[in-house]
Amino acid sequence: MMEFGMEGCPGSIMQDFRQKDKETKEESGKRQSQLKQWPIQMHLVSPEAPYYQKADVLLSADCVAYSVGDFHKDYLEGKSIAIACPKLDKGQDIYVEKLKSFIDDAKINTLAVMTMQVPCCAGLVAIAQQALQSAKRKIPIKSIVISLQGDVLSEEWVQ
Amino acid sequence: MEKYLNTPIKELITKFPKVGEILEKYDIGCVPCNVGSCLLKDIMEIHNLPEEEEQELMTRIAKVIYPDREINIPKIERKQKPRTGEIKYSPPIKRLVDEHVLIKRLVALIPDVIKSLSVDSEQDKQIIRNSVKFIRTYADKYHHAKEEEILFKNFDENLDILKVIREDHENARAHVRAMLEGLDKKDKKEIAEHFNAYHELLTEHIKKEDEILYPWIDRNLSITQVGELFSKFNEADEKSDKEVIDSCKKFVKELEEKMQNSKEQEVVK
Numbered sequence: 001m002m003e004f005g006m007e008g009c010p011g012s013i014m015q016d017f018r019q020k021d022k023e024t025k026e027e028s029g030k031r032q033s034q035l036k037q038w039p040i041q042m043h044l045v046s047p048e049a050p051y052y053q054k055a056d057v058l059l060s061a062d063c064v065a066y067s068v069g070d071f072h073k074d075y076l077e078g079k080s081i082a083i084a085c086p087k088l089d090k091g092q093d094i095y096v097e098k099l100k101s102f103i104d105d106a107k108i109n110t111l112a113v114m115t116m117q118v119p120c121c122a123g124l125v126a127i128a129q130q131a132l133q134s135a136k137r138k139i140p141i142k143s144i145v146i147s148l149q150g151d152v153l154s155e156e157w158v159q
Numbered sequence: 160m161e162k163y164l165n166t167p168i169k170e171l172i173t174k175f176p177k178v179g180e181i182l183e184k185y186d187i188g189c190v191p192c193n194v195g196s197c198l199l200k201d202i203m204e205i206h207n208l209p210e211e212e213e214q215e216l217m218t219r220i221a222k223v224i225y226p227d228r229e230i231n232i233p234k235i236e237r238k239q240k241p242r243t244g245e246i247k248y249s250p251p252i253k254r255l256v257d258e259h260v261l262i263k264r265l266v267a268l269i270p271d272v273i274k275s276l277s278v279d280s281e282q283d284k285q286i287i288r289n290s291v292k293f294i295r296t297y298a299d300k301y302h303h304a305k306e307e308e309i310l311f312k313n314f315d316e317n318l319d320i321l322k323v324i325r326e327d328h329e330n331a332r333a334h335v336r337a338m339l340e341g342l343d344k345k346d347k348k349e350i351a352e353h354f355n356a357y358h359e360l361l362t363e364h365i366k367k368e369d370e371i372l373y374p375w376i377d378r379n380l381s382i383t384q385v386g387e388l389f390s391k392f393n394e395a396d397e398k399s400d401k402e403v404i405d406s407c408k409k410f411v412k413e414l415e416e417k418m419q420n421s422k423e424q425e426v427v428k
Contacts, residue, residue: 056382056383056386078383109386109387110382110385110386110389112382138389138393139386140249140250140382140385140386142382156247157247157249157253157385159250
């Protein structure tokens with residue numbers, strides 16, 4: 001792995017993982033998508049959608065699905081999803097309200113928040129916790145942190 | 160070695176008593192277990208020791224079973240990474256661990272209650288009745304019911320680990336019944352014997368649940384099951400009589416104060 005320049009935001013440092021290709025085996029066969037809904041972006045989704053009712057919801061930072069090789073099989077299967085970028089998205093107060101509605105109105109079963117290891121990504125967990133604190137119902141929230149090369153760095157219940 | 164991995168632990172310990180001693184050294188308390196039907200490989204999976212520790216333990220057991228041979232230790236399949244550091248529970252399981260705290264506070268007072276017990280004192284007899292009320296309402300109806308009627312339903316009821324826990328619950332209930340019989344007969348020895356047995360049983364039982372059973376359960380629950388358990392525990396708590404639960408908490412606090420005062424008075428004397 002090569003890093004280019006060490007200054008500035010850790011989330012924006014240029015890195016080259018091309019060497020990794022040579023170390024891993026190629027897999028044949030086609031994997032089926034586990035996505036069971038549309039839309040998925042946080043500003044576009046509605047907590048009233050039938051696939052959110054009493055569901056296990058995955059709130060994923062935008063970059064996660066590109067990083068985790070088996071994202072569909074290991075994390076998306078059986079869940080409803082919403083995606084967001086806590087660094088670049090505008091109007092994140094709407095996200096808090098929307099997640100609160102997921103908890104209170106859609107009565108979701110659990111919320112798993114997947115983020116990248118870069119510091120700005122932790123904002124997504126904070127948004128989820130803020131929503132839970134303001135919600136009337138309580139649900140378990142799990143935080144899963146992914147390394148830049150797609151490995152799980154930590155997986156723990158935060159609420 | 161494969162044969163012994165699939166042998167019930169009681170059978171193995173009976174044949175090779177040193178195996179029991181080795182397990183004890185790794186905080187695996189199979190020797191006093193009354194059931195003992197868990198297979199050695201299941202015990203390794205349930206206890207989830209760090210990989211190196213597990214290899215070391217298995218090597219020591221192999222040396223007891225085959226003292227004259229070098230044995231290749233087979234790798235035992237694991238569902239998740241071996242445990243490291245502090246145990247982190249899922250929210251519903253954490254609630255059960257938190258409920259243990261109040262039970263442990265009552266259990267810790269039992270030796271002092273027995274020591275100062277007089278069957279001719281109405282106040283002392285009331286402490287025993289209130290302790291029984293606490294055990295039956297908080298420890299059993301409020302806490303154990305969450306395990307037996309909700310949590311364990313997620314697993315095969317014939318699993319050895321659950322049989323062991325259910326047997327502990329039954330034994331605890333039997334000691335409580337015997338305590339009340341002793342109270343009716345004003346038999347201090349009988350009350351003390353069974354209250355003390357409850358103390359020993361629950362101390363070991365709670366440790367077993369916090370350190371072995373609950374982490375194993377958390378490793379085997381899906382995220383969906385965790386969410387459902389959380390909701391069901393909430394419903395169970397809403398159905399429970401809050402006044403009774405509060406009175407249980409108050410009883411433990413007052414008994415702690417009473418025992419502390421008695422100790423301080425003894426020091427003054």
